Amino acid sequence: MKIVSYNVNGIRSALNKGLLDWIKTDNADIYCFQELKANLEDIDTAAFESLDYHGYWYPAQKKGYSGVGIITKLKPNEVHYGCGLEQADVEGRVLQLSFDHFHLVNTYFPSGSSGDERQEYKMVFLNEYLALMQSKFEIPSANLIIAGDYNICHKEIDIHDPKGNKDSSGFLPEERAWMDKLFEAGMVDSFRHMNTDPHQYSWWSFRANARNNNKGWRIDYINVSESMKDKIRQAVIHPDVKHSDHCPVLLELDI
Numbered sequence: 001m002k003i004v005s006y007n008v009n010g011i012r013s014a015l016n017k018g019l020l021d022w023i024k025t026d027n028a029d030i031y032c033f034q035e036l037k038a039n040l041e042d043i044d045t046a047a048f049e050s051l052d053y054h055g056y057w058y059p060a061q062k063k064g065y066s067g068v069g070i071i072t073k074l075k076p077n078e079v080h081y082g083c084g085l086e087q088a089d090v091e092g093r094v095l096q097l098s099f100d101h102f103h104l105v106n107t108y109f110p111s112g113s114s115g116d117e118r119q120e121y122k123m124v125f126l127n128e129y130l131a132l133m134q135s136k137f138e139i140p141s142a143n144l145i146i147a148g149d150y151n152i153c154h155k156e157i158d159i160h161d162p163k164g165n166k167d168s169s170g171f172l173p174e175e176r177a178w179m180d181k182l183f184e185a186g187m188v189d190s191f192r193h194m195n196t197d198p199h200q201y202s203w204w205s206f207r208a209n210a211r212n213n214n215k216g217w218r219i220d221y222i223n224v225s226e227s228m229k230d231k232i233r234q235a236v237i238h239p240d241v242k243h244s245d246h247c248p249v250l251l252e253l254d255i
Contacts (some may be wrong), residue, residue: 001029001030001045001252001253001254001255002026002027002028002029002030002106002250002252003028003029003030003031003032003145003147003156003222003250003251003252003253004026004030004031004032004248004249004250004251005031005032005034005051005106005147005148005149005220005221005222005242005247005248005251006031006032006033006034006170006244006246006247006249007033007034007035007148007203007220007245007246008033008034008035008036008151008243008246009016009035009037009207009243009244010035010036010037010038010211010240010244010246011033011036011037011038011043011067012043012044013037013043013242013243013244017242017243018243020047020048020051022049022241022243023048023232024113025110026117026248027070027148027225028143028250030070030071030072030073030074030104031053031070031071031072032045032066032068032069032095032104032106032129032148032150032222033068033069033070033106033146034067034071034106034108034148035066035067035070035108035149036057036059036060036066036067036069036092036187037061037065037066037067038064038066038067039059040057040059042060043057043059044159045057046188047189050142052073053071053072053073054071054072054073054075054076055069055070055071055197056069056070056071056076056079056081056093056095056097057069058082058092058094059092059130059142059245060083060092060093060094061090061091062069062090062091065092065249066089066091066092066093066108066217067092068092068093068094068095068108068148069095069106070095070097071104071105072097074099076095076097076098076104077098077099077100078097078098079095079096079097079098080095080096080097080098081095081143082095082127083096083132084095084100085125085128085129085132086134087121087125087127087241088110088125090108091108092108093108093110093125093136094106094107094108095248096106098185100142101143101255102145102228102255103135103137103142103143103145104145104147104187104193105116105144105145105146105147105148106147106148107129107146107147107148107149108148108149108153109122109125109126109129109148109149109152110122110125110149110247111151111169111170112151112170113167113168113169113170114171119172122151122169122175123174123175123178126134126178127178130178130182130185131180132207133136133146133185134185138201138224139185139186139225139226140185140186140226140227141207141225141226141255142186142216142225143227144187144224144225144228145223145225145228145229145251146187146220146221146222146223146224147221147222147223147251148218148220148221149182149203149219149246150179150219150220150221150225151169151170151178151219151237152170152175152176152178152179152219153165153170153171153174153176153180153217153218153219154180154189154218155176155192155194156176156246157196157198158201158217158218158219159217159218160199160201160208160215160217160242161173161215162214166187170217171217172254178229180228182223183191183223186225186226187223187224187225187226187230188223188224188225188228188232189221189223190222190224190235190251191218191221191222191223191235191237191249191251192233193232194235195235195236200218200237200239200241201214201217201218201237201239202216202217202218202219202222202237202246202247203218203219203245203246203247203250204216204217204245205245206245209225211242211245213231216239218237219246220237220243220246220247221249222235222249222250222251224251225255228253231254231255232251232252232253232254233252233253234250234251234252235249235250235251235252236249236250236252237249237250238250
């Protein structure tokens, strides 16, 4: 079972840059998209269906903003649009699918980089979200997968300039402490479970030629519950795939 998480920074833009052709050759079982920036009627859902994927889409109410989607070859048993947190649901941040052997939650976590108000909301969301996941799932044994753009680098190894970004949203001590809580609750960083090498990132600023210089941040994750840790076969970042300022991250599981 191959699962990909990918912040596409606009699904229409990514399609124009060859997203569909890449999916044809990549051929994963499930793709979790974040930051659709499109209403449902503006998404070429038929293009994904032509590749034998079932599509589930949860755009934000605001046009051209946020939104998540999942395409999957395996039809889910249940689909839950949203998570019951009002502002997050207005912003189209969470889409949940249940399958026979696991639960998949695709999440576009808020960014706090635009100012204090959004940073405050980010912290509220993080705490409410973790409480919600803990109340809904017995996390360590739940066969739970939380994929998405977390907008947080967990450790210094996950960011190109930890000292220079110590006061930057996405690498603040309270955000990193929240990631600690997530993993203490029974989730596993699938990429770091398989790969401890530095200089592996999933997002680069458009400024200062950051991508070509690999001055990036690892903020995209596919984390799994402890019960699935032994099922991880590979976890890979694909920086050479360029339809977005992010790149896809892959998790392969023995399911």
